[in-house]
Amino acid sequence: MTPAATEFITPLTFQALSGHPVHSHLLDSGEEQAMGHISLARWADVLVIAPATANTIAKMSHGWADDLVSALYLAAECPVFIAPAMNQAMWRKSATQTNIKQCQQQGVMLIGPEQGSQACGEIGFGRMSEPETICERLLELEPLPCLQGKKIMITAGPTREPLDPVRYISNRSSGKMGYALARAATDAGAQVLLVSGPTALTPPENSELIAVETAAQMYDAVMARTAMCDVFIGAAAVADYRPAQNVPQKIKKQDALISISLEKTRDILAEVAQLQSARPFTVGFAAETHALETYAQDKLRRKNLDMIAANWVGREQGGFESESNALTVFWHNGCVQLAMTDKAHLARQLISLIAEKLNEKNTV
Numbered sequence: 107m108t109p110a111a112t113e114f115i116t117p118l119t120f121q122a123l124s125g126h127p128v129h130s131h132l133l134d135s136g137e138e139q140a141m142g143h144i145s146l147a148r149w150a151d152v153l154v155i156a157p158a159t160a161n162t163i164a165k166m167s168h169g170w171a172d173d174l175v176s177a178l179y180l181a182a183e184c185p186v187f188i189a190p191a192m193n194q195a196m197w198r199k200s201a202t203q204t205n206i207k208q209c210q211q212q213g214v215m216l217i218g219p220e221q222g223s224q225a226c227g228e229i230g231f232g233r234m235s236e237p238e239t240i241c242e243r244l245l246e247l248e249p250l251p252c253l254q255g256k257k258i259m260i261t262a263g264p265t266r267e268p269l270d271p272v273r274y275i276s277n278r279s280s281g282k283m284g285y286a287l288a289r290a291a292t293d294a295g296a297q298v299l300l301v302s303g304p305t306a307l308t309p310p311e312n313s314e315l316i317a318v319e320t321a322a323q324m325y326d327a328v329m330a331r332t333a334m335c336d337v338f339i340g341a342a343a344v345a346d347y348r349p350a351q352n353v354p355q356k357i358k359k360q361d362a363l364i365s366i367s368l369e370k371t372r373d374i375l376a377e378v379a380q381l382q383s384a385r386p387f388t389v390g391f392a393a394e395t396h397a398l399e400t401y402a403q404d405k406l407r408r409k410n411l412d413m414i415a416a417n418w419v420g421r422e423q424g425g426f427e428s429e430s431n432a433l434t435v436f437w438h439n440g441c442v443q444l445a446m447t448d449k450a451h452l453a454r455q456l457i458s459l460i461a462e463k464l465n466e467k468n469t470v
Contacts (some may be wrong), residue, residue: 108175132174135268140409147181152244152248155179156217157234158201166214177253189240190219194230217243242448250454251461254295259335259386260288261328261342263303265321269366270353279343281305283391284430286453287341288313294457299335301327303342312452321345321371328374333384337464340375340390347371376409387464392416396433413437413463415456437463 107117108129132378147153155162155175162175166188169179169314179186188209196202197219210216218235235243262284266274281302288300289310298313301324309315318324321344332338347368357364377390390411392402395418402416416435433456434447444455 108173110159112163120244126340129174131316132172132177144181146182147178148182150182152184153178153182153185154189154217154240154244156189156237156240158188160190160192160196160205163188163190163202163205163209166212167208181187183282186214187217187243188214189217189218189234191230191234192219192232193224193226193238194228194232197230197232240449243331247450250290250294251465252295253291253457253461256336256464257299257334258291258296258337258339259299259301259328259331260284260291260339260372261301261303261324261344262288263305263307264384265303265324265345266319266370267321267345267348267371268352269349270355272356272358275345275347275349277343277345279303281307281342283453284339284341284447285309286449287339287457289450290453293454294461296337301342303344321348321374325372325374325377328378332378332381332386335386338378338386338388339460340378340388342374343393344374345371372421373409379410379412387412387460387467389460390414391424393400393419395419399436402434402436406438412467415459 107120107128109130112130117130123126156165165172165176166171166179169180171180190197190206192202206216217240218233219231220233220235220239221229221231222233223229224233238293263281264277264279266276267272284300284302284306285305289299291298291308292312298310299316300313300326301308301316301318302309303324304317304319316327318327324342328338348371350367350369375388375390377384379390388411390405390409390413392398392405392414394401394416398418402414404416405411413435415435415439417431417433429451430446430448431452433444433452435442435444435456442459444452447455
């Protein structure tokens, strides 16, 4: 704890709640040679500074070491994370943003900040990420199998099938699972191509994004690039049908009933799996409201997939628009249950499984 932190809550409180000693002094007479910050830095697997104030971030950026926290940062050789927390105006200040960039150049990783109400009563970016979010990010440090040199194409999000210039048919997919898979694959060393329908998400760094809107656009983007991929993961919720006619002018409200003719879209997943040459290891998704195992295994066989990840939708927890999910993953002669967890962690589990099965297939 920094001296400022002890003004908010006492070290004794943290010690009583955690059952662990709390360190707050740079020079600790209780430590051999009074160099407690060095032994702490060597002991830690990960250093997380939360909350990281504008002052602490400035110290880190410029190499100051006048308290225990800043000295720990300079002495640490493990991964370092900061969870910024400050007033929204302080966060937006160019000096703070410059300090953040310098810390990132030194290898520091950010968790947050979030947008929301702040202790001062203002609203904006600068609110510290919730402790659960910080812990979830740290769980992502679990080692992933190496996918170095592998090229993985992932589809994510919904598609929009236009009815007229202002209306379209779509679905409730947020794209969160597909984007989480893209991040996990890049963390494993893969070269990732993310073909995404409309979402409000930011693609992971070091991935290539191809933004599309309709099922036809997604089909063209995927089929033009499958030959260069080792793995294809179809996580997008692609529309099965589209309006047979896209009316050039806005449809006016007139009759009580209106009929819309629909036609099938092309099945991207099936066509990738049926390629005769340069066929990638193909993974599909199945979102089901009932008979999950039956429909998933039928889809696995019928579309000639290598693997399929099935999940329930239309229930209280998990599925579309949720931050968490659970999967039942099937492959020929095998399956595994991945329990309900946040989608980032779930994606890492699935990427590990895909890497394992891909390796098995390549060594047969």
